[in-house]
Amino acid sequence: MIVIRSACAALILLLVGLTANVAAPAWACGCGAYIPDTAGPAVVNERSLLAWNGHREDILMSLNVRGQSNTAAWIMPVPSAADVTLGETGIFDELARLTAPRIEYRDSWWPTFGWLHGFGGAEGLVSAAAPGHHVDVLSNQRIGPFDVTRLAADDPAALSAWLASKGFAHPAGLDRNLAPYLADGWQVVAIRLVPDARGATLTGALQPLRLSFDADRAVYPMRLSQSAKTPQSVDLYVLAEHRMDPTAVPVPGDDPTLQFAGHLDSDAVSDDLAPFVGDGAFLTRWTNEIGTPARISGDYMFAAAANDTPYQQVIYRERDRGDLTGLALVAVVPALCAAVTALIAARILKSRRQAR
Numbered sequence: 001m002i003v004i005r006s007a008c009a010a011l012i013l014l015l016v017g018l019t020a021n022v023a024a025p026a027w028a029c030g031c032g033a034y035i036p037d038t039a040g041p042a043v044v045n046e047r048s049l050l051a052w053n054g055h056r057e058d059i060l061m062s063l064n065v066r067g068q069s070n071t072a073a074w075i076m077p078v079p080s081a082a083d084v085t086l087g088e089t090g091i092f093d094e095l096a097r098l099t100a101p102r103i104e105y106r107d108s109w110w111p112t113f114g115w116l117h118g119f120g121g122a123e124g125l126v127s128a129a130a131p132g133h134h135v136d137v138l139s140n141q142r143i144g145p146f147d148v149t150r151l152a153a154d155d156p157a158a159l160s161a162w163l164a165s166k167g168f169a170h171p172a173g174l175d176r177n178l179a180p181y182l183a184d185g186w187q188v189v190a191i192r193l194v195p196d197a198r199g200a201t202l203t204g205a206l207q208p209l210r211l212s213f214d215a216d217r218a219v220y221p222m223r224l225s226q227s228a229k230t231p232q233s234v235d236l237y238v239l240a241e242h243r244m245d246p247t248a249v250p251v252p253g254d255d256p257t258l259q260f261a262g263h264l265d266s267d268a269v270s271d272d273l274a275p276f277v278g279d280g281a282f283l284t285r286w287t288n289e290i291g292t293p294a295r296i297s298g299d300y301m302f303a304a305a306a307n308d309t310p311y312q313q314v315i316y317r318e319r320d321r322g323d324l325t326g327l328a329l330v331a332v333v334p335a336l337c338a339a340v341t342a343l344i345a346a347r348i349l350k351s352r353r354q355a356r
Helices: 090-098 156-165 174-183 322-355
Strands: 012-014 042-052 056-069 072-078 083-086 102-108 125-127 135-143 146-153 187-193 202-205 209-214 232-240 244-248 257-265 280-290 300-304 314-320
Touching (some): 042 090, 072 174, 090 280, 135 156, 156 174, 232 300, 244 280
Parallel strands (some): 042 232, 102 314
Antiparallel strands (some): 012 072, 042 056, 056 209, 072 187, 135 146, 244 300, 257 280
8 A cells, every 4th residue: 555645735815915004913714824904804614625646735725705805815835846726616515515424313202292383384303734045936827816926935034025025914923833844845835816807805705726736745734823813623625545544733632523534436526526536535524623723833644544444424313203292192191081080980889889
């Protein structure tokens, strides 16, 4: 078995500072940072697809923004030169369906009498991730609404100075959190996002971005979320030859939760998802809620599990059958009472006869 080795990029979403006097709010989301040019906008939902084929890694990131901003930028460290393309939003809806929990029903027969208040009501259900001080611009390209620049740097302060000179905001902690990646020789992809239509704003579900690159370890960087001021939510879909389990987590002791593990066949998925699946792949989904981002000290690291053990979360729901029991009681109890009454009357009559 070939252990799939690759690296996942960590995504920071930073909004471009248009003027020097704009106050920047909290800058983190689950995978990085978000800084709008006005207070209020925030990432309310993000999902990541990580796919390995043994020597190449693909990352598809989807962000949903509440509020509006005029421009934005992503800064993403990657272990090697990355090819950047646009992704399809519908992939994450499909992954959510494929990994959805199985619903199992449990019937409750405790008698209820809701039918006495009318008929035809709907059935209710109850739910039971040596400094040279210079920056090299490796390439630049325009992809849809994205202006993508690949950078190489060996000093985080120099990189931040270059970004600031191009209009990128510089949140506190960025230099410190980027330093480990630059020390390992990673490149940086700086992506400026501007709406296609004049006068449009960035809001709602943003166009997903796909990066593909060579890497030598399976890792989902999280150090860039260390400066977050709010709890971080991570939702990772991992596609690989085998089930992928975490071997390291950002906050020691705060392990992610397994939501799904199972094989996928290329003929069972959409044309959009098929290129990630290939002839077949194992899909593993992990979620993690990091309540105190300041405790982040590392990254998610994944390795092939010893066994491709499948898993699907089960949600138990209670189905109320009490009206049927109540109806039966209404029908049976009067007859039972009549029989008991008759029996008591018979015994009383018998006792009176014997007393004579």
